[in-house]
Amino acid sequence: LTLLTSACQTAGQTRQYDALDGYLCNPLMGNVGWAEDLSQRPQPISLVYANITWAELEPEEGTYAFEALEEHYHFDYWRKQGVHMILRFVMDLPGDTAHCDLPDWLVRRADGQAYSIPYGSGWCPDYGNADLLQAHHRAITALGARYDADPFVSFVELGSLGHWGEWHVHDQAGTMPEETIRDRYVMDYLEAFRETQLLMRRPFRIAAERGLGLYNDATGNPEQTLRWLDWIDRGGEFEGVPDGLSAMPEGWKTAAMGGL
Numbered sequence: 001l002t003l004l005t006s007a008c009q010t011a012g013q014t015r016q017y018d019a020l021d022g023y024l025c026n027p028l029m030g031n032v033g034w035a036e037d038l039s040q041r042p043q044p045i046s047l048v049y050a051n052i053t054w055a056e057l058e059p060e061e062g063t064y065a066f067e068a069l070e071e072h073y074h075f076d077y078w079r080k081q082g083v084h085m086i087l088r089f090v091m092d093l094p095g096d097t098a099h100c101d102l103p104d105w106l107v108r109r110a111d112g113q114a115y116s117i118p119y120g121s122g123w124c125p126d127y128g129n130a131d132l133l134q135a136h137h138r139a140i141t142a143l144g145a146r147y148d149a150d151p152f153v154s155f156v157e158l159g160s161l162g163h164w165g166e167w168h169v170h171d172q173a174g175t176m177p178e179e180t181i182r183d184r185y186v187m188d189y190l191e192a193f194r195e196t197q198l199l200m201r202r203p204f205r206i207a208a209e210r211g212l213g214l215y216n217d218a219t220g221n222p223e224q225t226l227r228w229l230d231w232i233d234r235g236g237e238f239e240g241v242p243d244g245l246s247a248m249p250e251g252w253k254t255a256a257m258g259g260l
Contacts, residue, residue, distance in 0.1 A: 094120030144192025
């Protein structure tokens with residue numbers, strides 16, 4: 001791509017732009033890289049993404065391993081590159097081997113079960129467990145205190161619930177909580193992040209009411225992406241509830257909409 005030299009006049013100011021040979025990288029848009037991966041990419045990026053598991057964040061109760069996390073996901077490197085961060089806090093990342101993404105101290109208190117399903121193996125918590133809810137509130141509060149005032153973190157995706165933080169649970173692994181419990185998790189984010197843009201996986205009622213953005217982990221899959229766009233356009237069923245999702249056709253005008 002060659003950008004021709006041009007002048008732009010806005011609000012009485014004229015700016016002259018030099019010719020540019022190469023790729024034009026739109027800020028906070030386009031291809032997103034994995035934050036832990038420092039390998040060279042064929043074109044520039046302006047965003048990287050990090051899945052933060054609870055076991056990584058809070059290995060001991062009340063002790064948040066921010067320095068270790070930021071080293072692992074190369075925060076300093078990306079800051080110097082002018083690249084911004086997308087964060088997602090997750091409790092359940094299916095993998096190739098049996099494991100749990102909650103810290104050991106919390107597993108001993110929270111109900112849940114190990115699973116081995118087509119997605120992989122992992123441990124699914126009981127999302128309505130009182131100890132889990134209280135600890136989640138503290139953890140998200142700590143994340144907000146660390147990153148909400150930091151312009152480097154441009155987006156926070158509401159993970160927490162479901163496999164990969166995608167707000168769905170395989171019926172052989174566990175269940176998603178009802179709306180009142182789901183909303184408690186959402187409120188933790190809304191209280192902790194007053195400045196950072198928040199994005200949800202699906203257009204739930206609370207997303208429409210609070211003007212949240214939306215993210216789609218299946219952007220490269222045409223069928224799933226069309227389904228996601230249909231949810232946004234018309235709402236629809238979720239977990240057997242006919243109107244579990246709310247239409248947000250105008251949401252893109254005020255909040256970020258996108259995917260990996």
